[in-house]
Amino acid sequence: MAELAAVVGIGQTRYKTRRTDVSIAGLLREAVDRALADADVTFDDIDAVIIGKAPDMFEGVVMPESYLADALGAMGKPMLRVHTAGSVGGSTAIVAASHVQSGTFKRVLTVTFEKQSESNAMWALSTPQPFSVHLNAGAGGYFAPIIREYIRRSGAPGDIGIKVAVKDRRHGARNPLAHLQLPDITEQEVRDSMMLWDPLRFLEACPSSDGACAMVIAAEDSITGSKPPAWIRGVAMRSEPTMYAGREEVNPQAGRDCAADVYAQAGITNPRKDLDCAEIYVPFSWYEPMWLENLGFAPEGEGWKLTQEGATSLDAGGDIPWNCSGGVLCSNPIGASGMIRFAEAARQVRGDAGAHQVEGARLAMGHAYGGGAQFFAMWIVGADKG
Amino acid sequence: MREIAVVAYSQSPCVADAGATNEVELIMPQLQAVYSQLGLASAQDVDFVCSGSCDYLQGAAFAFVAGVDALGAVPPIKESHVEMDAAWALYEAILKIRMGHADSALIYGFGKSSPGELPIVLSQRLDPYYLAPLWLDTVSLAALQARLLLEQGLLTEHDMAAVVARSRHNALANPLAQLAGEFSVEELLAEEHFVAPLRRADCSPVSDGAAAMVIATVEQARAWGAPYARITGIDHRIENHNPCLRDLTDSVSTRQAAAAAGVHRGPVDVAEVYAPFSHQEILLSRALELAPETLVNPGGGVLAGNLMMASGLARVGEVFRRIINGEAGRGVAHATSGPCLQHNLVAVLEGA
Structure with missing residues (x-):
């Protein structure tokens, strides 16, 4: 029943620790201008603007979309602000797509x-x-x-x-x-980096970045630009509470359900075989093997074997490369990461x-998660309409 | 396009200070109320859930995450959140139903503004480089707008006091209202200015509370067997942020949204207008081109109680209530967001 929609323009900033040379609006415009140019359209061709970011406290601006309306050419148009924790970048894409679909x-x-x-x-x-457990530990400590x-259950090598x-x-x-440019990084260097939250070392954690990412999404009869469109073949979101008795935190049900939903829409029965690559939200190193299992790329307890074999590595010629862009481990402007x-x-x-x-590559997956690994957003995009 | 209807609605009383009651506890009774209107057990019985809230009211990042605890999201549910009034969560849910990914949706909004100073908190919503450093609060901005209207002869302080008197009177019949009573225009005008030309009574109170709604395809609404009101139009538009860059004596975005939502395609029996300040009710009624016979804010509107992040959704809910009670056949609901009515949503509801 959903109308066919496609990504026809993409724009990103260079990701950096500090962008003191631009305002918040200036940062967004870098990504937006590139996305519009990529789609070969202008603000006049845009019907609505959908914006997302993580908590407003990250910049200290309450509901900043009000202020950003001007810079994003939204005047006289609908503008919607999504906030679904760390998964927000993915959720925002899905909400934007729903405007067209x-x-x-x-x-x-x-x-x-x-x-x-x-x-x-x-x-x-x-x-x-008040009345809540206080974890003064940030995301890594959580x-x-x-x-x-996960390591205990799976027996994965350290x-x-x-x-x-x-x-x-x-x-x-x-x-x-990518924010982190470490072409010569070695395993020894990572092993020698400071232990932050056992078993996570400094170099096993994502950086903190400034940056923005924009897309133009269009209906089948409104495709523009010289590059091929990326057809949206499936979209799914799932949420579960942070804590409840018996919650499976290593392999969350919400992630499994979300993946099953999006695969069914795209006709995927074996993600490792059917997909050509995937961009999966891995802010801490060990989340690769954990999500390999959660998303059905490997049986439970065996995700680490794919990592060990190099199956997820572009450099090793793996059959299912994950995070070819460097992923969240290289660039992490939280609200945009998804x-x-x-x-x-x-x-x-x-x-x-x-x-x-x-x-x-003909079929690829985008994935984001947030909160206490409880909010999930996923999509499948393809070179073909399906 | 699929026909979508409001099928259930509930709002908490507007209270100045909910005390130790937390956000989840504010939400839960409203969820229970909408479930019971339809015979549902929990959020598991709808296809999609979307909420609206603002982290800064609670002073916490991801404040809405706790809201999920109110839903019974085990097993996991399809859920989303907007950092906006829940009227925009309604909009997102409508798109989800239109695209066929849901036949029904639960929407809720909540706010507990009492722990902070709301007008000051919202001053940090302004342009962070040029306006927020001035700590220009929402009441002062609204006062500047009222001043423009007065000086251009577009209304009088008497007109504003008449809006307040009617709101207080109408609120007498609204058990959820925070402020109600019989006041004459003369009595109200005898009060001193708060932020001139506004008197305290020209400003909506700050209220704690929540509202919840269920919408569904008309087919699903019929299957549930509950009375429903069809949403025959909905649209929203945003304007320039900087109040110096737009005409504050009109609301162009309300006019655009009203036209797109089809407000003028039929008579409007009732209009629920989100006007946190008395002069804005007059301004918005003009922008919506309401006829003199249209009942405006018959429950007192937000001047009688203003649930931040839920009042917009509540306007839609109030129109729904009037329609299913047989008091109106066709109604208009309006929601606003941002300084001096920067962003406006208009919905048209009609009887089954």
């Missing part, structure tokens, strides 16, 4: 951002709340015990996280937009991923 609009602009240098994300994530449980950290940084070195995954999946099937292109 519902038959309500022909062409929309969507953009997500974070200018983390404006504040301190660790602090913003740790404000104490996820470390869950990772330890260096799997290190391998992911090296692989994604080598991928990132192919991507000129959309970057979705956009990078689209770049692959458009054959427009530059030095990190997977040869002949």
